Amino acid sequence: MLKPLVKWLILLLAGVVLLQLAWLVRIALMTAIDPQSTAFQRSEAWRIQRVTGELRWTHQWVGYADISDNLKRAVIASEDGGFVDHGGVDWDAIDGACRRNEKSEAKASAAPAKSGKPVRAPKIVGGSTITQQLAKNLLLSGERNLTRKAQELVLTMALEAFLSKERVLEIYLNSVEWGEGVFGAEAASQHYFKKPAKSLTAYEAARLAVMLPAPKRYEKTPRSAYLSGRAQTIATRMGDVELP
Numbered sequence: 685m686l687k688p689l690v691k692w693l694i695l696l697l698a699g700v701v702l703l704q705l706a707w708l709v710r711i712a713l714m715t716a717i718d719p720q721s722t723a724f725q726r727s728e729a730w731r732i733q734r735v736t737g738e739l740r741w742t743h744q745w746v747g748y749a750d751i752s753d754n755l756k757r758a759v760i761a762s763e764d765g766g767f768v769d770h771g772g773v774d775w776d777a778i779d780g781a782c783r784r785n786e787k788s789e790a791k792a793s794a795a796p797a798k799s800g801k802p803v804r805a806p807k808i809v810g811g812s813t814i815t816q817q818l819a820k821n822l823l824l825s826g827e828r829n830l831t832r833k834a835q836e837l838v839l840t841m842a843l844e845a846f847l848s849k850e851r852v853l854e855i856y857l858n859s860v861e862w863g864e865g866v867f868g869a870e871a872a873s874q875h876y877f878k879k880p881a882k883s884l885t886a887y888e889a890a891r892l893a894v895m896l897p898a899p900k901r902y903e904k905t906p907r908s909a910y911l912s913g914r915a916q917t918i919a920t921r922m923g924d925v926e927l928p
Contacts (some may be wrong), residue, residue, distance in 0.1 A: 711842045718745050722859045724821040740865035748854040751869050752884040758893035761921040764814040768926050772815040772844035816840045818856045849928035863903040890915040
């Protein structure tokens with residue numbers, strides 16, 4: 685009885701090791717080869733086609749030098765202020781996010797007892813860095829569980845080991861979602877401002893950066909007071925951002 689079980693465990697372990705090696709090879713190749721698509725992009729393309737019956741996909745790769753420094757600074761200011769300094773994971777940010785989530789959950793649990801009215805589920809915030817977001821979008825599914833999170837951390841370390849910060853940021857800006865079927869800085873710049881990504885002004889870059897947590901939602905409210913106010917905040921922080 686034990687022999688078949690041991691055999692299957694060995695095969696499972698071998699499969700996991702081979703998968704890790706395959707991912708490491710793909711990441712190593714990214715030092716010189718631009719990824720044509722990400723796991724998230726392919727998943728979204730399939731979803732859009734299934735829902736609408738047509739493939740709506742806008743994406744054009746541009747080099748690091750052809751992306752406005754304004755956008756680089758805006759995205760770092762908005763998503764990962766310590767990008768150039770950390771090793772891929774910002775443990776302080778994760779700890780802060782956990783504390784905020786605990787407070788939100790406690791507040792939501794206490795609210796019904798006080799008011800007698802149902803409350804919305806608390807908003808869960810994360811502490812993911814740009815490198816972690818890239819690891820997730822490049823190679824992983826959208827599932828949220830401990831196994832996927834552990835895999836994300838492994839891939840994050842691999843990205844930091846094989847790629848420069850400049851390359852990580854270049855791939856991220858070329859692959860991140862900026863709306864329904866809109867991927868990458870060039871597509872986003874053309875979609876929202878009818879200009880190339882290298883020509884974005886500081887405020888335009890801030891308006892794009894503020895969309896990143898929920899691009900499909902914010903795409904529907906481009907002139908909202910929240911987006912305008914948050915963009916102004918990001919724009920004021922951009923001067924302190926160090927680029928890789």
